[in-house]
Amino acid sequence: MAMLRTEYRLRHSVRSWGESPTSIRVGSFRSAHASASSAIAPGSASLASAVTFPAAGELLKVTGLGKSFAKRRVLNAVSFSIRPGEVLGLVGPNGAGKTTLFGCLAGILRTEAGRVTDGVGRDLPPDGRRDLLFYLPDGILPWHEQRLDWLLGNWCELWQIPEVREEALFERLGLSGLRDSKVGALSKGERKRFLLALGLLAPQPLLLLDEPFDGLDLRQTREVAALLKEVAMEGRTLFLSIHQLVDAGRVCDRFVMLSGGRVAGVGTLAALRERAGCPEGSLEEVFLALT
DSSP states (O other): OHHHHHHHHHHHHOGGGOSOTTTTOGGGGHHHHHHHHHHOOTTOOOSSOOOOOOSSSOSEEEEEEEEEETTEEEEEEEEEEEOTTOEEEEEOOTTSSHHHHHHHHHTSSOOSEEEEEETTSOBOOGGGGTTTEEEEOSSOOTTTTSBHHHHHHHHHHHHTOOHHHHHHHHHHTTOGGGTTSBGGGSOHHHHHHHHHHHHHHSOOSEEEEESTTTTOOHHHHHHHHHHHHHHHHTTOEEEEEESOHHHHHHHOSEEEEEETTEEEEEEOHHHHHHHHTOTTOOHHHHHHHHO
16 A cells, blocks of 8 residues: 555656656556566665666667657667667767657657667567666756655655665765755755666666766766766666767767767777777767768
């Protein structure tokens, strides 16, 4: 009964996030919640969510994805794959289509073309991605009148997250002293770190983060980058949309370079350097050469 009450409260207070079947409709997460509950070891202080997925190959594959707004083509034949346990960076300038691509993957936006499939080639319609991915948009302010402690308690109850893991993550993100604060009273950087905590505590194996370093100062950016690398090493798969290439180069294993709605290159920095003919080039130089 406590779980049902928690789901009801969250379901009816999260509308400000939008109508995403993967990041918003908390009540639809029952199967993900059940699998996570059986995998979480009580007392575990691991910062990664308790998830399972294929040990090799592809976790998700995108083929020929297309999206238009009116007569403007925003995404054009976008294709790439996401591998289990990697930090994949979606890089490109403002207006390249990064947020639109995330919205399409999360099911917030409908696409006109293309396929999204799992690691064995099965089609994944938007409703079929709920247990696979969790999307954290940039610039949102959900539950602004609620205290962090109340929200965190309900979030952890929903996913049956051990208290020791929640406390460890809050400490790493410098949020321990803010539990009595309301979400709406947080600074931009504090709000970003709180939302990152919620995303990292969710159990889906793939986490989509739109601009995870926006609002963070230099020290916080470095600390969050180190945390994300640790989470990936523990098994979580991260797909990060980043427009600052220095930040992307610090944390990502591979890159999807997006320019004008098209994929200009996919791969590690070494592979992209070879393709661009820039054997010693920085990520910025390689991006400019390929676009």
